Amino acid sequence: MTIQVQEMPEVRFAPPLRQASESSYYYFTEAQIRLNRNRVLEAIGFLRQAVALDPQSAFLQKELAALLVRxxxxxxxLQAIQRSRDLDPHDPDTLVVLAGIRQMLExxxxxxxxxxxxxxxxxxxxxxxxxxLGNLYIAQKQPAKAEETYRKLIAHHPGKYPGYYYLGQLLVLQQRxxxxxxxxxxxxxxxxxxxExxxxxxxxxxxxxxRSISVEIQEGDTLDALLVRHSGRPSPSLRRQAMALNPLLENVDHLETGKKILMPPRKNNPLVAQIREAYSHLLQMDAMPVEIRMDFAVFLRQTGEDHESMETMAALNDDDTREExxxxVFSVFVENRRFSEAIFLLEGLRSHEPENPEILYALGLIHEEAGMRDKARKLYASIxxxxxxxRKxxxxxxxxDQQTGQTEQGIQILEKAHFRNPEDMTIRLYLGAFYEETEHFEKAAVIFQDSLRTDPENQHIRYRLGVVMDKMGKKDEAIKEMEILIHQNPDHxxxxxxLGYTLTExxxxxxxxxFLIRKAMEIKPGDGxxxxxxxxVYFKQGKPAKALPxxxxxxxxxxEDPLILEHLGDVYQALGKxxxxxxAYEKSLLIQESSQIREKIQSLSTPSAEERKDIRP
Structure with a gap:
């Protein structure tokens, strides 16, 4: 429960009547005119003159304080409101402004x-x-004082709800x-x-x-044994309820002794009926938030009402609510790895519109995130x-397909998509990346070159084209593409x-x-x-000592980068270390086999007997 402590009355310039002298009233009026024109500092100046002419006016001091806050x-x-309080210590508005200013000053x-x-x-x-005041008492850990304050509020305003509402929240904090x-x-x-x-x-x-359905797992307990003791005769429905109540439970066959698990409530549990009734009232309200309707669907699933749960979700499948x-589902359930609930909720959303592409795509993402790739693949393919x-x-x-070792099949999918949508730059980019990964460099180059003809300013594609040219052994063309890219974006x-590394090699x-590499370091100083x-580059310039750090x-x-280890070994060798x-060479070999590095090791002087003990065969 959070209440804003500060309560500052709005700056309001009503005629001061007898609260200010006639001579000060002129400056008060001028201040009001300036304020209406939003010239606050000028208004403060006139109000100060009014205060100077009538220093005993608590009203003017209070108005000056409010304007200074603004x-x-x-x-x-604070100085102005304290003077106002000294002049009129029994004015509640002055005290409210004083408290607000003190809060501003922390x-x-x-x-x-x-x-x-x-x-x-x-x-x-x-x-x-x-x-x-009640909120302040709670902040000071004085719940009894807070309760007394809320009850006084109720006594003075028995027909208004805020006193009861905040008292209810306090009672919850006290577990009453x-x-x-x-x-x-x-x-x-x-x-x-x-x-609320x-x-x-x-x-x-x-x-x-x-609390009523939470039980501790005893040694030797199985899910069915727990169901018999706490929920009723085991059935597929009850087992599904148990899984719905414990979405993070991974293995129902091996329950961990000492842990707590939620068991499905019995049919006559009065708390279930009371919760349903509370949700029913909410569902009748026009402004019922989507998230609360989803909470109700989860509750229904946990209490075994799968059909009604899906119907509740199906009612949310319209253009106004589907995206929300x-x-x-992703922010609440998927991020917390509650995949079974996420899938159930979206299947409910989908139940009356099984071919909706947005829902199919979202379900595919969830199954993919949960490691169920075959199901994800079927969902994506059904769009x-x-x-x-x-396209996504x-x-x-x-x-x-790539992750399951069927990259060529993935390429065929992208090729078909590219054939259907030849102007789609995203599909082109991914197809080129797949060609590059599978060392179809010529095809990758063609894709990237065609893309650049359509979008010559696309820096990502030009960079990939330069890399592919390098991999094809076309160094000059690789250098050309990188030079064009740097001309387009000097800070790439x-x-x-x-380009700097290619020239070095x-x-x-x-x-x-x-120069090029140094500039890159300035832009990305922590890049390995x-x-x-x-x-x-320092090593190639014949400066191994400068290269070493x-x-x-x-x-x-x-x-764990084998090439960096090889470079490090080369520098150590040049320095006589x-x-x-x-x-460094041996560690590089452990990561990646290389006949070139083996030759470098053999070229070193024969190690001592002590050193030989450390060399892995």
């Missing part, structure tokens, strides 16, 4: 309590002040659930169309239900190629590094290579590959 000058406002909450207590003493009818339920019933009686008390009742009843439902969603689905289809760190234009390039840092950033070179 101008963002709380310290000056003064101790404890100091605000006596001020608000005094406001209530002077004006017992101020409903908002009771709520603020039955009293809280009675209090929220009063709120509903006073304000039957208010959403029904939700509070559902929370309390759900908590009580959870899918978003909520019509004519639907715009298919086809990419996931290809990735599933990956292109700067790629070719041992040409080494000064330019150093760029750091390696920096060290490597960069390659050691690159190795710390990417300790034979043992360190050997260790």
């Amino acid at each position: 101008a963002g000058q709380p310290q000056a406002a 003064q101790d909450i404890q100091e605000l309590i006596p001020i608000y207590e005094e406001v209530i003493r002077l004006d017992p009818g101020r409903e908002r002040i009771y709520l603020i 659930y039955d009293e809280a339920l009675d209090t929220f019933d009063v709120v509903i009686e006073i304000e039957p169309n208010l959403l 008390p029904y939700l509070e009742r559902i929370k309390i009843l759900s908590h009580k239900l959870t 439902v899918i978003r909520t 019509s190629p004519d639907d715009p969603v298919y 689905a086809v990419i996931h289809l290809a990735y599933i 760190a990956n292109a700067l590094n790629y 070719m041992e040409i234009r080494l000064d330019e290579a150093e 590959y760029i750091t390696d390039s920096m060290g490597w 960069y390659l050691e840092k690159a190795n710390r950033l990417l300790p 034979t043992d360190a070179a050997r260790k």
Whole structure:
């Protein structure tokens, strides 16, 4: 429960009547005119002159304080309101402004309590002040005082709901659930169309239900044994309920002793009926939030009402709510790995429209995330190629094939999609990436070149084309593409590094290579590959001592990269650090076999007997 403590009255300039002298009234009026024109600082100036002419006016001091707050000058406002209080210590409005300013200055909450207590003493009818004071007492861990305050509010305003509502929340904090339920019933009686008390009742009843159906697993317990003891005769329906109540339970055949599990409530459990009744009231409200309807669907599933649960979700399948439902399923259930509930809810959404492409795609994503790739594949494949969603689905289809070792099949899927939608840049990009991965470099180059003819400013595609040209051994063309890309975007760190490293490997234009790599490092200072390039260009320039710290840092950033380890070994060898070179080469070999590195190890001087013990055969 959070209540904003600060309550600042709006700056209002009513005629001061007898609260200010006639001479000060002129400046007060001028201040009002300036304020109406939104010239706040000028208004403050005129109001200060009014105060100077009538320094005994508590009203003017209070108005000045409120205006200084509006101008963002709380310290000056505090001085003004304190003078107003000195002149009229029994004005509740002055005390409210004083408390608000002190809160703005982040003064101790404890100091605000006596001020608000005094406001209530002077004006017992101020409903908002009771709520603020109650919140302050809760913040100070004084629940008895908070309860007393809320009950005083109820006594002064028995026909209004806020006192009962906040008292109910306090009773929940104190775990006085039955009293809280009675209090929220009063709120509903006073304000039957208010959403919050029904939700509070559902929370309390759900908590009580959870406590009543929570059991500890004993040694040797099985799910069926627990069902017999706590729920009834085991049946497929009861087992599904148990799984719905425990969505993170992975293995029902091996229950962990000592852990707690929720058992399906018996049919006559009164708490179930009370929760249903609370939801029924909510469902009759026009502004019933989608998320609450989904909560109701989950509750129905947990209590064995699968059909009604799916019907509840099916009612949410329209153009106004579908997107919100899918978003909520992912944010609440999928992110918490509650896949079975997520799938059930979306199947309910889908039940009256089985071919809806958005729902099919969302279900595919959930099954894929849950590791159920075959089912995900079927869902993606069931989307019509004519639907715009298919473009996203086809990419996931290809990735599933790639992950299951059927990359060529994934390529065929992307080729068909490309044939149907030849202008789709996303499909082109993924098809090119798959060609590149499977070393169909010529095909990849054609795809990327065609794409660049359509979109010559596409930096990602140009970068991939440069990489593919390099892999084809066409260094000059690779260099050309990277140079064009850097001209388009001088801060493209990956292109700067790629071109710099390529020049370094070719041992040409080494000064330019150093400049390019250094600039890349400035843009991405913590990148292990760029750091390696920096060290490597120094090595190629014949500066191994200068190269060493960069390659050691690159190795710390990417300790499992075999090429960086090889570079590090080369630098150690150039510096005469034979043992360190050997260790770097050997570690590289452990990660990736290389006849070239084996030759480098053999070229080193014969190790000592002690060193030989450390060399893995």
